[in-house]
Amino acid sequence: MIPVSFDYKRANSVSDAISLLQQHGENAKILAGGHSLVPTMKLRLATPETLIDIGGIMELKYIEDKGDYLAIGSGTTHCMVESSDLIQQKAPGLSQAAAQIGDVQVRNRGTIGGVLAHSDPQADYPGVVLALDATIVAQGSGGERTIAASDYFTGLWETALTEGEILTEIRIPTDSANANSCYLKFPQPASRYPYVGCAVAMSASGGSCSDVRVGLSGVGEFAFRDSGVEDSIRGQTLNESSIASASAKAAQGRSVLSDVFVSEEYRRAMAQVYTKRALTQLS
Amino acid sequence: MSVNGTGYEHDVEPRTLLVQHLRDNMGLTGTHVGCDTSSCGACTIIANGETVKSCTLLAVQCEGAEIKTIEGMATNGKLHPIQESFREHHGLQCGFCTPGMVLSSWQLLERNPKPSETEIRHAIEGNFCRCTGYHNIVKAVQDAANKG
Ligand SMILES: Cc1cc2nc3c(=O)[nH]c(=O)nc-3n(C[C@H](O)[C@H](O)[C@H](O)COP(=O)(O)OP(=O)(O)OC[C@H]3O[C@@H](n4cnc5c(N)ncnc54)[C@H](O)[C@@H]3O)c2cc1C
Ligand code: FES
Ligand code: FES
Numbered sequence: 001m002i003p004v005s006f007d008y009k010r011a012n013s014v015s016d017a018i019s020l021l022q023q024h025g026e027n028a029k030i031l032a033g034g035h036s037l038v039p040t041m042k043l044r045l046a047t048p049e050t051l052i053d054i055g056g057i058m059e060l061k062y063i064e065d066k067g068d069y070l071a072i073g074s075g076t077t078h079c080m081v082e083s084s085d086l087i088q089q090k091a092p093g094l095s096q097a098a099a100q101i102g103d104v105q106v107r108n109r110g111t112i113g114g115v116l117a118h119s120d121p122q123a124d125y126p127g128v129v130l131a132l133d134a135t136i137v138a139q140g141s142g143g144e145r146t147i148a149a150s151d152y153f154t155g156l157w158e159t160a161l162t163e164g165e166i167l168t169e170i171r172i173p174t175d176s177a178n179a180n181s182c183y184l185k186f187p188q189p190a191s192r193y194p195y196v197g198c199a200v201a202m203s204a205s206g207g208s209c210s211d212v213r214v215g216l217s218g219v220g221e222f223a224f225r226d227s228g229v230e231d232s233i234r235g236q237t238l239n240e241s242s243i244a245s246a247s248a249k250a251a252q253g254r255s256v257l258s259d260v261f262v263s264e265e266y267r268r269a270m271a272q273v274y275t276k277r278a279l280t281q282l283s
Numbered sequence: 284m285s286v287n288g289t290g291y292e293h294d295v296e297p298r299t300l301l302v303q304h305l306r307d308n309m310g311l312t313g314t315h316v317g318c319d320t321s322s323c324g325a326c327t328i329i330a331n332g333e334t335v336k337s338c339t340l341l342a343v344q345c346e347g348a349e350i351k352t353i354e355g356m357a358t359n360g361k362l363h364p365i366q367e368s369f370r371e372h373h374g375l376q377c378g379f380c381t382p383g384m385v386l387s388s389w390q391l392l393e394r395n396p397k398p399s400e401t402e403i404r405h406a407i408e409g410n411f412c413r414c415t416g417y418h419n420i421v422k423a424v425q426d427a428a429n430k431g
Contacts, residue, residue: 001319008297008343031344038339039321042300051297055344079333103409104390105324108333109340191322192408 003041007050014139014168017054021164022141024050030166031055032075032114035106060113060168063087069135069171074113079104081112090174091132093181093199097124100185102192113167116152119159119222121257122193124185126153126223129170130215131199132178136160137169144168153222177201177211184278186218186270188261194218195262198250198274202282208237214278219251219271228252229275238283247276284348286311287355295342302326302337305352313353313382317411324410327383328352334390336409353382356389365389365427374423376414383410388424397428 009024011017021028029048031037032055040046054060060075063084070090072081081087081098088095101107101115101124115125116136129136134149138161152160161167172178181201185194197217203210212234214226226249233246250271258264284291286309295304305311305328314337317325321339328337329351356363362370365388375381384407391398391406398406403424404417412420 002300002303003298005296005298008341010343010346034341034344035321035339038341042319053344103324104387104406105327105334105336105409106321108390109335 001042001044003038004044004047006041006048008053009050010053011057013057013059014054014166017052017057017166018139018141018164020050020052021166024052026163028052030117032117033077033110035102035110036114036118036120054166055111065090065174066171067174069173072112072170072172074116074167074169075111076113078102078107078110078112082107087172089179091172091178091181091201093131093178093183093201094125094128094172097128097183097185097197097199100124100183100187100192112170116170117159117161117167119153119157120193121156121221121223122188122195122218123223124183124194124197124217127197127215127217128183128199129172130223130225131201131213132172132181132215133175133201133213134173135171136167137171138162138165139168140165146171150225153224156221158222175201175203177203177213180204180282182278182281184274184281186274196267196270196274198271198278200275200278200282202279204238204283207239209233209235209283214250214275216251216271216275219256219267220254221257224254226250226254226275229279233279238279243276243279243283247272247279250275284345284350286350287352293342297341297343299342300338301328301330301340301342301345301350304342305337305350311352311354315379315382317379322411323380324383324387324407325380327386327410329386329389332393334387334409351386353385356385363389364430365392365424368423368427368430369420372419372423372426374415374420380410380412380414384412384420388420388427391424392428392431396431398424400425 027049228249236242315325317323
């Protein structure tokens with residue numbers, strides 16, 4: 001399977017990529033790791049006229065400690081995220097998610113910015129950046145702006161990024177909840193995409209939960225924070241019964257995806273099971 | 284780009300996949316196409332020291348890259364130790380998955396010279412084998428690790 005013909009441009013810097021995007025308009029697409037876009041183009045579900053390759057821009061590949069937050073360049077591969085000691089320490093949930101994406105070959109190539117820009121309902125990171133209360137940084141011809149993760153995912157394959165904008169950085173607060181975070185996933189056994197992925201970041205002291213954020217991937221048309229679970233467990237003593245009643249609220253009142261492998265009912269049940277396991281793990 | 288240590292210059296259409304370029308333009312048919320949908324790992328090659336599925340990469344993305352394929356593993360007619368271990372332990376039956384398996388095993392041993400059985404199985408998750416049941420592949424990788 002071969003994509004339809006297109007024009008290929010290599011961007012050497014972020015500003016170069018932005019001006020190429022401006023020049024080529026709505027029929028141009030950014031190419032990062034290509035591990036969502038190339039398969040889609042081979043199936044001819046995407047037929048961009050121009051590809052702007054940002055995969056070689058080294059200034060987008062970094063993981064830095066900025067004190068209050070970790071800054072991760074959008075071109076950082078899943079493999080770099082998985083093997084970063086800094087992320088392991090300050091946001092273990094993110095490294096756990098990275099380590100469970102696809103397989104080694106996919107993780108060598110795919111980028112965190114690519115996942116977040118694509119916003120596939122079946123991607124791992126979206127629920128994680130919600131639970132970690134991350135900030136997404138975008139750059140366009142008008143300059144730079146920041147978007148809270150909670151405002152970022154807007155629909156099926158839709159995000160708050162506007163045409164002509166490039167996702168450049170992900171900022172993960174270095175708070176105590178993020179240092180105590182995890183990601184658990186019920187994967188499709190062949191592709192490894194998540195049917196359900198549950199990310200939790202929790203501050204706990206003296207056996208009770210002082211603050212908590214829960215993000216669910218794979219469950220709805222786009223990832224969401226589950227305030228039902230959060231409100232139920234926040235301020236509670238962490239024990240079997242408080243965790244059971246909080247996790248029973250997972251995905252409540254949400255429309256849930258259904259496919260030939262996993263029905264809506266089963267997915268809902270698994271959202272509860274994985275939420276329960278994640279809350280238990282952090283307690 | 285360089286392929287197995289030799290530099291090449293080619294003009295390719297942007298839509299040419301790396302695997303097509305290697306097989307059809309360069310005659311390097313050791314890299315196999317199994318699924319053509321990024322799933323099976325038969326097309327795995329090494330680009331700048333990292334394994335990647337060459338059916339999911341455009342040849343133009345590899346401009347200037349150092350590519351290694353299964354043809355580049357043996358030196359002076361002598362099999363690479365990983366290939367030798369696959370041979371000794373019957374790590375292959377039909378051999379279709381083998382080029383990808385060998386390169387994924389190479390990536391694993393580069394990053395983790397003494398992997399456990401679980402780590403080996405995790406590392407070859409992106410490579411499907413329809414013949415061996417993986418058992419002898421795992422044994423071959425363990426043997427290659429012990430030799431290294
Ligand atoms: C076999 C296989 C298994 C996989 N399994 C999983 C899995 O288990 N979990 C999971 O989460 N993912 C999985 N993936 C997807 C993988 O994580 C991709 O790497 C990821 O979805 C896209 O990242 P990319 O860098 O490859 O982006 P690309 O494919 O290059 O781009 C994806 C989209 O985002 C846009 N884009 C990319 N970067 C930017 C940017 N910086 N700014 C603006 N727009 C941008 C592109 O224009 C395109 O529309 C799998 C992929 C494969 C092939
Ligand atoms: S042919 Fe490339 S992964 Fe199957
Ligand atoms: S040996 Fe036949 S597919 Fe692996």
